[in-house]
Amino acid sequence: MSNQIKAAVLNKLNGDFELETLNLASTLSPHEVKVHIVASGICHTDEAVRNGQGGDYPYPGVVGHEGAGIVEEIGSAVRSCKQGDHVILCYDYDGYCKNCLDGRPAACFNWNKLNMEGFNAEGKTPFSRDDGTEVHNFFNQSSFATETIVDDRNVTVVGDDIDLRKVGPLGCGFVTGSGTVFNALQPKVGSAIVIFGTGAVGLGALMAAKITGCNTLICVDVVDHRLETAKKIGATHIINSKEEDPVKKIKEITNGGVDYAIDTTGISPVMTQAFESLTSGGKFAPVAVTRHEFKIEHPFADLTSYQKSVIGVLMGDAVPQKSIPQLIEFWQASKFPSDTLEKFYTFDQINEANADSNSGKVIKPVLVIDEDYRP
The missing domain is CATH 3.40.50.720 (NAD(P)-binding Rossmann-like Domain)
Structure with missing residues (x-):
């Protein structure tokens, strides 16, 4: 039986984000991780999908790719995290192509397929409507949702003492x-x-x-x-x-x-x-x-x-599991004050937050999706 979640769906080119109840796949593949999203930054790339600047995208879909949250469940082969871990989500990569093996996963031969085409490595999306309509994913992450399913390569574990509302944008922008x-x-x-x-x-x-x-x-x-x-x-x-x-x-x-x-x-x-x-x-x-x-x-x-x-x-030609902890160290040392550039919005304010980003009014809007979260 599928789990019901709330997600911000893009149904068409230049459409608004629409909050909908979707079904989330109830079973995990061996390398998948189910994450409860606490907060997500809004990035220009999300807007580029909405307005078409990012290329063709198979609507309807759930975008968002600066997510931070808590691991709820892991697949049988996952070794990167465990239930209860606090995590920041980043892009997906195959892990076996020449560039990945050379330590350059951002140049993965399959990067576009895994991140931009709306499906995971198995050609599936974890989101659907009650009538069976598939709702596509993004960056194999789709952080504009209360819960999501990602690959263990999307995940970077961070300390439980870190305010997850402040660090999601470290995963992209x-x-x-x-x-x-x-x-x-x-x-x-x-x-x-x-x-x-x-x-x-x-x-x-x-x-x-x-x-x-x-x-x-x-x-x-x-x-x-x-x-x-x-x-x-x-x-x-x-x-x-x-x-x-x-x-x-x-x-x-x-x-x-x-x-x-x-x-x-x-x-x-x-x-x-x-x-x-x-x-x-x-x-x-x-x-x-x-x-x-x-x-x-x-x-x-x-x-x-x-x-x-x-x-x-x-x-940034970054290896997420290396670069994100490095940025957190700089942030904690007051050398990388990224949180001073952020403004919090509730999930239902997503269109206002996106508009404020587009106009330049706010540098980094952050959607607080779990308003009950306390660091």
């Missing part, structure tokens, strides 16, 4: 931003970096860049209060690109250009600005989920002759 710095760009001490977009990914990158010892930390946005937040947590310079030419200003600040640039907006002209802000030998990482184009018109003149690099980075 903040690990993407920080990992882009820690794992992909690996900036040298004393170097200069610019970050376009001061949402959760951008500010995660900023906090990581400060930890790694970048000397010049520039943030670019069009929302003043977000720029002021960036300054409070480590930016040495802020630029409102509505008011001045960011490339000109960046080159003025750095006497020629930055060593590293990150774009979190996915907007074509902004990605071009980020690339143009590089000094010779600089590296650019465009990390937004977007269908907009980024073009290099003259590869030799604009790329080769200046020895610039453009690096594709997914999920």
